[in-house]
Amino acid sequence: MLNFKMIKTVYIYTYGCQMNVHDSEKMLGILSENGYRTAEKPEEADLIIFNTCAIREKAEQKFFSQLGRTKLLKKKRQDLKIAVAGCVAQDAKDNIIKKAPFVDFVLGPQNIHLISDLVSEKNTRTSFEENPDIAYKEYITKRDSSIKAWVSIMYGCNNFCSYCIVPYTRGREISRPSNRILSEIRQLHENGYKEVTLLGQNVNSYMSDIDFTGLLRKIDLININRVRFVTSHPRDLSDDLIRAISELKSVCEHLHLPIQSGSDRILDLMNRGYSYSEYIEKINMLRELMPGIAITSDIITGFPGETDEDYMLTVKALEEIEFDGIFAFKFSPRKGTKAFGMSKHLPDNVKTERLNHILKIQEDITYKKNKMIERTIQEILVEGHSETDKNMLVGRTRTNKIVTIPDLQENVGSFVKAKIQTARRHSLYGINIHSGRILN
Ligand code: SF4
Structure with a gap:
């Protein structure tokens, strides 16, 4: 048995829909219970997971080309473990290993709970069983x-x-x-x-x-x-x-x-x-x-x-x-x-x-x-700072539109009432008129 304590960091590539994003959160949760922490970069990880999407050819190609690049990391570090999860894994099953023999584990979306068992295995493992549980x-x-x-x-x-x-x-x-x-x-x-x-x-x-x-x-x-x-x-x-x-x-x-x-x-x-x-x-x-x-x-x-x-x-x-x-x-x-x-x-x-x-x-x-929503008052849930301007905050309206507002020291997670000043094609700019919890 491979000692768990030896493998401590994991990096996940997540492709596709919100279901996959959440499945990655679940896999990270399971792994963190087993002593893993998240690596900042794939180069620093002991375990790399690809949580794949099969809905369009492009997403699948993106995964395969990233997997190809990861092969070089594996060449340098034989102890690096590589897992393929998600819809491409379920669809291609053992063919993933045939195509990329350096992959250690392949598991379908209904088997993500097995991730901790799989990484403790020494040999290549796959798991695609239907799991109504x-x-x-x-x-x-x-x-x-x-x-x-x-x-x-x-x-x-x-x-x-x-x-x-x-x-x-x-x-x-x-x-x-x-x-x-x-x-x-x-x-x-x-x-x-x-x-x-x-x-x-x-x-x-x-x-x-x-x-x-x-x-x-x-x-x-x-x-x-x-x-x-x-x-x-x-x-x-x-x-x-x-x-x-x-x-x-x-x-x-x-x-x-x-x-x-x-x-x-x-x-x-x-x-x-x-x-x-x-x-x-x-x-x-x-x-x-x-x-x-x-x-x-x-x-x-x-x-x-x-x-x-x-x-x-x-x-x-x-x-x-x-x-x-x-x-x-x-x-x-x-x-x-x-x-x-x-x-x-x-x-x-x-x-x-x-x-x-x-x-x-x-x-x-x-x-x-x-x-059409210029000059209206909207409730914004503050999600964080703007990537391009640290003096600005970014949040969303209840209608899911992204709004940028000046940072008047509101906390992430707070609700701000903002007047929409300018509408752009992909976002809105507003000014804060009231901070604090608006609902409830
Ligand atoms: S078959 Fe695909 S597109 Fe149709 S409802 Fe189900 S997940 Fe959505």
């Missing part, structure tokens, strides 16, 4: 922030959107018992956390003894200042849930609701389970009940068979809905998904052209939306 495990978590926390409420996904690898890498949907979620949030509140973000691939379909609406109502009673959640699926966003979002004071006025395309034909090919008009109905109800709500979305350009007409329907959707912001990506074929085998894949230059066009249109819309 994941929802019942309690993780010691080494959180990155002392004011904002991720809280997993469910794992996996049952939706099988035709382009998405996640149901294959993270397994079937399973919800965490509500009492465990509530006690984790109570604890965070007691420890001074101001904001929680509930995490799941499709949080709206959460179901334990209560559904997602019921869960939000119970969380609201804890009185933590801000509650957010990602990701919502438009099909599962019920009227009841929209009403709850509008009523509950802790739930922030921001919703990320991926639309993916404005064309019903493409939405059908994507297996998204809603039409454009159904999506619009939800947006209308959200805005009717919460006029100031910020809505952000995801778009995929160049899905197989997307015609100019389909694409223009997406452009029309952007112009009609006017999202506060979007994440847009080119369609990335993922082996094993239904869309991978579809005909009429588009050339890369068409996908890129459409992506750039969409981003350009959205830039103007985002700017317009930001301009």
Whole structure:
């Protein structure tokens, strides 16, 4: 057995979504219980973990090229341990070791609790078993922030959107018992956390003894200042849930609701389970009940068979809905998904052209939306100092917009009332008009 005491520092590369960011926090928590501390740089680490993302080819390539560079470190230091975790690990399984024999451990997202066992092994180990117990495990978590926390409420996904690898890498949907979620949030509140973000691939379909609406109502009673959640699926966003979002004071006025395309034909090919008009109905109800709500979305350009007409329907959707912001990506074929085998894949230059066009249109819309809150008073949760100007603080509004304000000696984690002076494309500049706890 390798002596634990000999391996003391760990460096984690985290790729992809918030689920991975939080999984890295959990792995760091488990390892810190076993005597590890975090290394500042990979060169200083005894253990390097790659927590990978398989959702797009680019993220996967980024990981493989970083892994290639890490091989040189391993050549210099034979005692260095390298682990690959996350969705690429689950997808490629033993092929990772075949491709990169210097990797010591490979583990899927449902097996992160095994990280401490794996690193104590002398030989190469892999672990990809389906683990439905994941929802019942309690993780010691080494959180990155002392004011904002991720809280997993469910794992996996049952939706099988035709382009998405996640149901294959993270397994079937399973919800965490509500009492465990509530006690984790109570604890965070007691420890001074101001904001929680509930995490799941499709949080709206959460179901334990209560559904997602019921869960939000119970969380609201804890009185933590801000509650957010990602990701919502438009099909599962019920009227009841929209009403709850509008009523509950802790739930922030921001919703990320991926639309993916404005064309019903493409939405059908994507297996998204809603039409454009159904999506619009939800947006209308959200805005009717919460006029100031910020809505952000995801778009995929160049899905197989997307015609100019389909694409223009997406452009029309952007112009009609006017999202506060979007994440847009080119369609990335993922082996094993239904869309991978579809005909009429588009050339890369068409996908890129459409992506750039969409981003350009959205830039103007985002700017317009930001301009609309100039001269309004917003509650800012201070997150830290600006990277470019240490005299300025950076925080977020309840609608999740980034605001820079002068540092009048407010603490990180405090709430500041600020008047928005200037709107920029990607951020806002405000002036402090009142510091202190505003809610509760
Ligand atoms: S809802 Fe669709 S896009 Fe989201 S994780 Fe599940 S399959 Fe993937």
